[in-house]
Amino acid sequence: MKANKFMAVVLAALTVGFVACKKDEPQVDKLALDKTEVSIAVGETVQLTANLEVAWASSNEAVATVEAGLVKGIAEGEANIIATYGNADQTAMCKVTVTKGSTPPAEIPEIDVTDGSLADWDALPAEYVVSAVCPEGAALLGLKSVKVYATEMYINILVEPNMDDIQDLSWVPFHVYLDIDNSDETGGYGDEFTDANTDILCETAVFADEPIAYNPAVFKWWGEVGGSGWEWTDPANPGDESNFWGAIIGEGQLPVGNSQYVDGKFEIQLLRELLGTVHPMSEEAFGIGFDIQQNWSSVGILPIGEDTEENPGGHVAKLKVRICK
Numbered sequence: 281m282k283a284n285k286f287m288a289v290v291l292a293a294l295t296v297g298f299v300a301c302k303k304d305e306p307q308v309d310k311l312a313l314d315k316t317e318v319s320i321a322v323g324e325t326v327q328l329t330a331n332l333e334v335a336w337a338s339s340n341e342a343v344a345t346v347e348a349g350l351v352k353g354i355a356e357g358e359a360n361i362i363a364t365y366g367n368a369d370q371t372a373m374c375k376v377t378v379t380k381g382s383t384p385p386a387e388i389p390e391i392d393v394t395d396g397s398l399a400d401w402d403a404l405p406a407e408y409v410v411s412a413v414c415p416e417g418a419a420l421l422g423l424k425s426v427k428v429y430a431t432e433m434y435i436n437i438l439v440e441p442n443m444d445d446i447q448d449l450s451w452v453p454f455h456v457y458l459d460i461d462n463s464d465e466t467g468g469y470g471d472e473f474t475d476a477n478t479d480i481l482c483e484t485a486v487f488a489d490e491p492i493a494y495n496p497a498v499f500k501w502w503g504e505v506g507g508s509g510w511e512w513t514d515p516a517n518p519g520d521e522s523n524f525w526g527a528i529i530g531e532g533q534l535p536v537g538n539s540q541y542v543d544g545k546f547e548i549q550l551l552r553e554l555l556g557t558v559h560p561m562s563e564e565a566f567g568i569g570f571d572i573q574q575n576w577s578s579v580g581i582l583p584i585g586e587d588t589e590e591n592p593g594g595h596v597a598k599l600k601v602r603i604c605k
């Protein structure tokens with residue numbers, strides 16, 4: 281009897297509960313968002329709320345994303361944020377306009393060539409880092425790899441010499457060829473590259489029996505446009521030796537910033553504003569190439585392609601570097 285009584289109580293409770301549930305079942309309201317149109321800047325967020333439990337989606341995630349109603353501006357443009365209730369029973373929309381805004385850009389990372397570490401190279405925006413690696417079939421193997429990253433202030437270079445190919449460390453010049461104005465219509469000296477557009481050449485040794493700081497002499501091109509000889513004289517004053525030397529900033533006289541030898545690589549920093557003195561310096565991009573020498577002959581060039589019959593020496597155009605700003 282006790283058991284029957286218990287069952288009766290349970291059934292009664294369930295019935296009451298069921299009835300109560302049925303009675304309290306919410307009526308589905310019409311779905312609404314608290315905002316139907318918003319404008320935010322790139323990087324900014326705005327919270328949308330709905331009166332029902334909804335799923336969120338963006339019509340254009342390249343412009344704006346949404347997560348739990350939190351909308352984030354990704355790039356300039358327009359997108360619709362769509363809230364969906366249930367099995368698409370109801371939807372509501374908020375139009376989002378993303379503006380460039382006046383918020384300052386995210387901090388531009390700089391390379392530190394005094395920290396004894398190359399880890400800062402891993403933290404750079406990848407789209408602004410260019411690199412070249414020596415292919416197996418190259419004619420000259422003295423440089424293994426190079427990376428370049430430039431900001432408004434500096435040209436940063438990370439270069440790895442191939443120590444198997446550099447035998448005599450007593451004097452090892454390393455050259456940086458710069459098409460500083462990003463123009464093939466100016467400059468010359470294309471010997472090491474397919475494009476003769478070098479406006480500035482920086483030269484100094486990177487080894488004097490042991491690794492030493494890159495502390496260059498800077499040669500400014502005064503010669504014929506597209507020329508390939510060693511013409512660092514002013515064409516208006518041919519044979520004027522005083523003028524010739526005026527085109528050169530001597531070794532150590534250019535405060536380049538700094539350089540350091542870390543883990544078999546040279547981390548080099550050139551101060552851009554000191555380089556744009558022959559042709560206007562491009563604020564957007566520039567070309568750059570490198571070679572390393574032994575006994576005044578190149579033993580390594582970057583960038584370089586494979587050494588084939590069609591392309592003897594494996595010469596290719598300089599790297600194109602976009603300035604991160």
Ligand SMILES: [Ca+2]
Pocket residue numbers: 391392393394395396397398399400401547
């Ligand atoms: Ca560093």
Ligand SMILES: [Ca+2]
Pocket residue numbers: 459460461462463464465466467477478479559
């Ligand atoms: Ca040029």
